[in-house]
Amino acid sequence: MSIEEDSLFDDGNVVDTIDILLETTEPNLEKILNNDEVIQECKYMNERLTSYLSRPEVLKQLIHYTVHIPTDEDSKQADRCPYVASELFACEITTMLDGLYENESTLDTLFGFLDRAKSIDPRTSGYFSKVVRVLIQRTFQRLEAYLKKHPEIILKMAKKIHLYVVMEILVMVGWDTTVSGERDAKWLADALLIPELLRQLESKGKSATHENTCSALQALVRSWSPGLTPSSLLIDLESKSNFTRLASIAGGKNEVSAKIGAIKVIREVLSRAQVEMSESKSKKSSHVVSTVLSKVLPEAVEVLVDSDEKKLGKLQLQYGYLAPPFGPLRLEFMRLINTLLKLPLEEVREAAKKFKLLKISVDLMLEYPFHNLLHNLVRNIVSNVLEGGGGTLRESLFQEALLTQNIIKGFEEHKKRTKVRKANRMGYTGHLVVMANELEKIATNDEDVKKILDDTKGWKELISSYVSKEIKDQSITLGGRKPQIHLADSEDEDTMGKIDAGVDGDFAKSLSHNGKTITGGTDLENGEWGPSSQESFEQAASERESSWEDEFDDPFAATATVATNAAVVNDPFGEQTSPQPSESTTTTDPFEDEFEAAFDSLSISKETETATTQTTGTVKVATGKETVEVKAAVVDEFADFEANFK
Numbered sequence: 001m002s003i004e005e006d007s008l009f010d011d012g013n014v015v016d017t018i019d020i021l022l023e024t025t026e027p028n029l030e031k032i033l034n035n036d037e038v039i040q041e042c043k044y045m046n047e048r049l050t051s052y053l054s055r056p057e058v059l060k061q062l063i064h065y066t067v068h069i070p071t072d073e074d075s076k077q078a079d080r081c082p083y084v085a086s087e088l089f090a091c092e093i094t095t096m097l098d099g100l101y102e103n104e105s106t107l108d109t110l111f112g113f114l115d116r117a118k119s120i121d122p123r124t125s126g127y128f129s130k131v132v133r134v135l136i137q138r139t140f141q142r143l144e145a146y147l148k149k150h151p152e153i154i155l156k157m158a159k160k161i162h163l164y165v166v167m168e169i170l171v172m173v174g175w176d177t178t179v180s181g182e183r184d185a186k187w188l189a190d191a192l193l194i195p196e197l198l199r200q201l202e203s204k205g206k207s208a209t210h211e212n213t214c215s216a217l218q219a220l221v222r223s224w225s226p227g228l229t230p231s232s233l234l235i236d237l238e239s240k241s242n243f244t245r246l247a248s249i250a251g252g253k254n255e256v257s258a259k260i261g262a263i264k265v266i267r268e269v270l271s272r273a274q275v276e277m278s279e280s281k282s283k284k285s286s287h288v289v290s291t292v293l294s295k296v297l298p299e300a301v302e303v304l305v306d307s308d309e310k311k312l313g314k315l316q317l318q319y320g321y322l323a324p325p326f327g328p329l330r331l332e333f334m335r336l337i338n339t340l341l342k343l344p345l346e347e348v349r350e351a352a353k354k355f356k357l358l359k360i361s362v363d364l365m366l367e368y369p370f371h372n373l374l375h376n377l378v379r380n381i382v383s384n385v386l387e388g389g390g391g392t393l394r395e396s397l398f399q400e401a402l403l404t405q406n407i408i409k410g411f412e413e414h415k416k417r418t419k420v421r422k423a424n425r426m427g428y429t430g431h432l433v434v435m436a437n438e439l440e441k442i443a444t445n446d447e448d449v450k451k452i453l454d455d456t457k458g459w460k461e462l463i464s465s466y467v468s469k470e471i472k473d474q475s476i477t478l479g480g481r482k483p484q485i486h487l488a489d490s491e492d493e494d495t496m497g498k499i500d501a502g503v504d505g506d507f508a509k510s511l512s513h514n515g516k517t518i519t520g521g522t523d524l525e526n527g528e529w530g531p532s533s534q535e536s537f538e539q540a541a542s543e544r545e546s547s548w549e550d551e552f553d554d555p556f557a558a559t560a561t562v563a564t565n566a567a568v569v570n571d572p573f574g575e576q577t578s579p580q581p582s583e584s585t586t587t588t589d590p591f592e593d594e595f596e597a598a599f600d601s602l603s604i605s606k607e608t609e610t611a612t613t614q615t616t617g618t619v620k621v622a623t624g625k626e627t628v629e630v631k632a633a634v635v636d637e638f639a640d641f642e643a644n645f646k
Contacts, residue, residue: 022048029061033084042091053088054095056103062088063106066127067113086127089134097135101142114156120163129165136172140180147173151191158196167212175223175233185233194236195245202249207257214261221268226275238269240287247291251299256329263332266292267339274343285347292340293351300333301355304364326368334377337361341384341393349392358385358393358401366410370427379431386442394448404439404456407432411462436467 018041021032032038032052041049052058065085089096100106113120113128135143147153157170172179174188201213220237224230236242250262273288315322337357340348352358358381365378382403385393397403414426440463443450453459 018046018049022052027052029058030081033065033081038084039087039091042088042093045093050093050095053093054099056099056106059096059099059103060106060109063100063109063131066131067110067124069121069124082123082127086130089131092134092138097139100135101139101146104146107146111150111153111156114153114160114166125163125165129169132169133172136169136179144173144180144183148187151187154188154191154193155196158193158200161197161200161212161216162206162209164208164212167216171216171219175220175231177223182228185231189232189236194233194242198242198245198249201246201261202254202258204255207255210255210257210261214264217265218268221265221272224272226279238288240291243269243288244291244295247295251296260329260332263296263336266296267336270336270339270343274339277344283344283346285345289343289345289347292336293347296336297340297351297355300336301357301360303333304330304360322368326364326371326374330364331373331377334361334364334374338377338381338384341381344388346390346392349390353392353396353400356396356400358382358397358403362401362403362406365428365431366406366413369410369413372427375428375431379435382435383438386438398452403435404453404459407436408456408458408462411466433467433470436463437471440467 017035018032018037021027021035032049038049042053053062062085065081066089069082100110110128110131113124154170154173157166157173160166161170174193175185197213197217200209201217203209217237220231220234224234230238237246246262246265250259250266252259254262269288270292273286277283315325337352341352341357361378361381365375368374382397385397410426410428410432414429414432417424417426439449439453443453
């Protein structure tokens with residue numbers, strides 16, 4: 001055992017190793033970081049340790065470990081020291097965090113991580129992110145003041161945005177309202193952050209850069225809340241120069257990932273414009289909409305009609321071939337069209353008719369019968385046009401897109417496919433059913449639509465033969481019918497026999513016989529609610545009792561002959577059972593026989609309107625080996641009768 005290890009023990013008591021390491025005049029930071037207890041001791045606020053870690057020279061060395069992983073593979077520093085250093089800052093020791101701001105050169109070292117030109121170790125990115133996140137969450141105002149003095153750091157973050165952790169930090173510092181609420185972002189606009197982000201979005205060769213830049217700009221637009229004034233940074237993004245540049249990326253000859261990123265940001269801006277129009281009830285267009293219609297929409301139509309995806313040839317899938325594949329770019333353009341058509345602007349409707357957007361959408365739906373995302377977009381587009389698209393778009397939907405004819409065509413293709421053995425239905429069939437049903441509903445109040453449907457050959461046959469049946473099947477409640485019996489919550493109450501003619505009509509219905517109606521019940525043959533009157537209640541009860549006397553000589557007999565022509569009998573639990581042909585049936589369970597016999601002998605007392613039994617004597621029950629006589633006591637309440645058996 002070495003001298004150092006031997007010093008861990010003092011008269012048989014374990015001495016804190018951290019305290020021993022700190023007792024020296026100049027403690028060795030590397031040894032402290034390699035100690036297994038250092039993180040735990042820091043969390044426990046070991047005063048000697050936190051005081052040592054808060055020294056300026058120690059803080060600077062800890063930051064150095066955090067952002068510079070040693071290249072010496074034989075050293076423990078390469079794995080242990082950087083990790084422990086970042087974890088010590090994550091302990092959120094106030095004196096350590098304050099020490100970083102007292103000596104700004106330490107912060108300069110921390111953000112010097114962004115100056116590296118070569119590839120960055122992913123571990124270093126994680127350690128850097130961990131320290132900066134602590135500063136954002138605990139000392140945001142002081143960190144923001146430091147960054148305002150050094151705006152170049154923000155631009156460096158934009159240039160390193162291909163690193164996901166850097167993108168997250170940029171969003172948190174710039175416009176994440178969950179960090180520090182609403183705040184002025186003018187200093188970020190003055191730092192020309194938006195132009196730098198757009199420069200990254202149109203750069204070549206890095207799809208991660210495009211994706212992360214898109215996510216950051218989307219978060220910026222979403223940070224705005226309805227009713228509030230947009231931030232300076234958002235206003236800068238929507239300025240004519242910057243938004244035109246963004247639209248040029250989406251509509252130009254850029255990389256696919258860059259175009260997709262730009263389209264996503266444009267969709268967010270258009271959605272915000274829609275909310276503003278809805279709040280102000282204004283239908284005034286803006287440069288944002290006009291820019292999209294002039295610079296993005298022509299490219300969208302060209303890609304949708306004649307996509308570069310055709311160069312890929314056929315793509316084999318389980319159900320067949322895609323020739324060509326639809327592709328993510330065309331899907332994003334369809335989402336853009338869906339967002340555009342939600343705007344209540346005549347300018348948009350005219351452009352949609354000019355570029356035949358509705359015809360393109362419906363044709364693509366039939367061309368790609370198993371692209372569910374595309375089908376949902378087309379159905380939304382059709383619904384928006386039918387509900388509020390105005391006469392211009394409705395006319396285009398029926399005359400150019402030939403909606404009704406294409407719906408019939410889609411069902412015909414579905415019919416052909418389902419005739420093939422083991423073939424599934426066409427993927428768009430459900431959406432066609434919804435659209436056809438929606439047209440039928442609109443036709444009830446719109447004579448123009450009704451005339452179009454009446455003039456469409458095969459439409460009525462389609463609705464009567466398939467659509468109505470499909471809608472009916474989809475309207476059936478899963479799990480069967482609703483229960484028609486109300487059971488009491490307490491065992492002290494009558495579970496089965498207490499009937500209130502005015503309130504518990506559902507249970508009264510269960511006592512109906514031969515289709516007769518008891519108070520509040522239903523006519524089982526017609527499925528309609530019957531009258532709620534004391535006379536009908538008593539009459540039904542009397543007829544039921546009479547029919548029992550005719551059918552059974554002894555309702556308590558263990559062996560009973562069921563009449564062949566007996567009517568459908570109601571089960572009190574909601575099921576209707578048809579009696580079997582005439583035959584003798586022997587019951588082998590005495591409790592079950594007596595329980596059912598007692599239930600069958602129920603009658604309604606006019607004074608109390610409660611179920612009673614009127615049977616006395618003994619009951620002969622066949623158990624299989626012998627006949628047992630069971631005494632049946634006279635009971636006033638059916639619950640008491642049940643209790644006797646228990």
